[in-house]
Amino acid sequence: MLLLGANPFFRWSYVTSQWGQIQADLVQHIELTLLAVAIGTVIAIPLAVLAWRFRIVRTPVFGVASALYIIPSLALFAVLGGVIPGGYVPPHSWFTAEVALVGYTLLILIWNTVAGLNAVPSDAREAATALGYSPTAALMRVDLPLALPYIFAGLRVATSTVIGLVTVTALIGLGGLGQQITYGFNIGYNTPIIVGLVLSIILAAIADLLWVGAQRLAVPWSRTSRRARQGS
Amino acid sequence: MSFVDRLFHWFTSSANWSGSNGIPELFWRQLELSAVVVVTALIIGGSLGVVLGHTGRGGLVAVNAANAFRAVPTLALLTLLAIQPSISLKWGGFLASWIALTALAIPPILTNTFVGMREVDADVREAAKAVGLTGAQVLRRVEAPLAAPFVMAGVRTAAIEVVATSTLAAFVSYSDLGTYVISGLDTQNTVLSVAGALLVGIMAGLVALSLGLVTRAVTPIPLRSRVGARSRAARAAAR
Numbered sequence: 459m460l461l462l463g464a465n466p467f468f469r470w471s472y473v474t475s476q477w478g479q480i481q482a483d484l485v486q487h488i489e490l491t492l493l494a495v496a497i498g499t500v501i502a503i504p505l506a507v508l509a510w511r512f513r514i515v516r517t518p519v520f521g522v523a524s525a526l527y528i529i530p531s532l533a534l535f536a537v538l539g540g541v542i543p544g545g546y547v548p549p550h551s552w553f554t555a556e557v558a559l560v561g562y563t564l565l566i567l568i569w570n571t572v573a574g575l576n577a578v579p580s581d582a583r584e585a586a587t588a589l590g591y592s593p594t595a596a597l598m599r600v601d602l603p604l605a606l607p608y609i610f611a612g613l614r615v616a617t618s619t620v621i622g623l624v625t626v627t628a629l630i631g632l633g634g635l636g637q638q639i640t641y642g643f644n645i646g647y648n649t650p651i652i653v654g655l656v657l658s659i660i661l662a663a664i665a666d667l668l669w670v671g672a673q674r675l676a677v678p679w680s681r682t683s684r685r686a687r688q689g690s
Numbered sequence: 691m692s693f694v695d696r697l698f699h700w701f702t703s704s705a706n707w708s709g710s711n712g713i714p715e716l717f718w719r720q721l722e723l724s725a726v727v728v729v730t731a732l733i734i735g736g737s738l739g740v741v742l743g744h745t746g747r748g749g750l751v752a753v754n755a756a757n758a759f760r761a762v763p764t765l766a767l768l769t770l771l772a773i774q775p776s777i778s779l780k781w782g783g784f785l786a787s788w789i790a791l792t793a794l795a796i797p798p799i800l801t802n803t804f805v806g807m808r809e810v811d812a813d814v815r816e817a818a819k820a821v822g823l824t825g826a827q828v829l830r831r832v833e834a835p836l837a838a839p840f841v842m843a844g845v846r847t848a849a850i851e852v853v854a855t856s857t858l859a860a861f862v863s864y865s866d867l868g869t870y871v872i873s874g875l876d877t878q879n880t881v882l883s884v885a886g887a888l889l890v891g892i893m894a895g896l897v898a899l900s901l902g903l904v905t906r907a908v909t910p911i912p913l914r915s916r917v918g919a920r921s922r923a924a925r926a927a928a929r
Contacts, residue, residue, distance in 0.1 A: 528854065531855075535875075540881075625763040625766060639769055647773070654766050658761060
């Protein structure tokens with residue numbers, strides 16, 4: 459690019475001189491993401507199972523999850539930060555950030571888990587019943603394992619969504635790589651923004667590869683679950 | 691005064707309903723930005739999706755590329771554009787916001803258009819050709835109407851995301867409802883932030899609702915009862 463003078467498109471020496479800070483931001487980005495996806499999974503899967511089993515649960519679960527998904531991330535951070543005492547600045551803004559980030563993972567994860575459970579062939583379920591499995595055993599040993607390709611597809615989308623959203627938490631004093639982005643913006647300097655941008659993309663790509671690897675280990679019987687993976 | 695009282699007071703104070711920082715003006719500016727973005731994304735993503743879906747070539751590559759694009763943080767794109775002198779001076783942050791948000795809106799529209807085009811029954815396409823329709827006629831009279839509900843599903847997803855994310859435009863000096871949210875955050879004025887968030891939520895809800903009606907209107911009548919279930923299934927598979 460044709461940017462000359464004080465603000466070159468990219469200045470490598472920034473990366474080498476600021477590496478300590480970049481590393482710290484990267485670690486915070488990973489921590490915020492991991493925590494959100496982990497908590498989201500722990501909440502979403504049982505809710506999805508309930509929504510799948512009991513029709514009465516389905517409407518409220520999807521309603522709340524959809525509403526959470528529609529609310530703008532920045533607005534959600536703002537509202538939660540106001541509700542949680544001291545929630546606009548660290549360390550309490552960690553809580554603000556996580557509640558919002560977890561909220562975003564819920565719809566994706568619940569939706570996919572229910573779709574996966576719905577896609578379990580009825581033959582497999584009947585076979586489980588015929589073998590004398592209790593409903594719980596059938597759920598744990600037949601339904602959920604067969605739904606795994608869909609659940610993994612959801613985890614992939616949820617993870618990349620969260621990695622993108624974490625940057626916005628820079629406005630409540632966190633942000634991981636978002637810190638680089640706001641720093642670059644505040645001083646009108648390209649390099650930190652590009653560092654934040656590129657590292658976010660790399661992080662998302664690595665996370666995606668890790669999920670693909672995990673899926674191969676967890677679902678060895680379906681090496682390619684293309685149907686569950688095609689883009690939305 | 692309790693929080694709800696203060697919020698009520700903010701919403702009912704006439705000072706907040708007029709002027710360049712009043713609710714109507716900022717609401718309108720956000721709606722305007724979002725509409726321009728979604729229309730641009732529809733033109734770019736929609737036509738790419740139609741071409742790829744019609745020819746059936748290169749589609750998977752495009753869909754995967756579109757998915758990878760999701761990992762690009764909008765905040766980074768927005769700020770990077772906003773500090774380029776040639777862009778930042780254009781229309782008070784509008785140009786930077788327009789470009790950055792369009793990049794956000796293209797992937798869902800492109801993917802849904804592509805999927806919608808591929809969902810058109812091969813038999814239907816063959817039949818259309820067999821009765822002598824040209825490629826362009828097949829596209830216009832068969833594929834496009836059948837794919838329309840899918841395209842609209844993509845537009846709806848994109849529009850909700852854009853309305854929600856355009857609050858960030860205020861961060862790069864395009865004043866819209868995000869101005870309330872961000873100045874509330876800066877001054878730790880919870881009432882202001884929450885009021886802004888509520889207004890954006892209202893806009894997102896209205897947009898979702900009205901685009902739902904448009905989707906119904908563009909769905910060929912015989913498909914109306916079925917398409918809902920089918921596009922839901924497709925979305926589930928896609929996620």
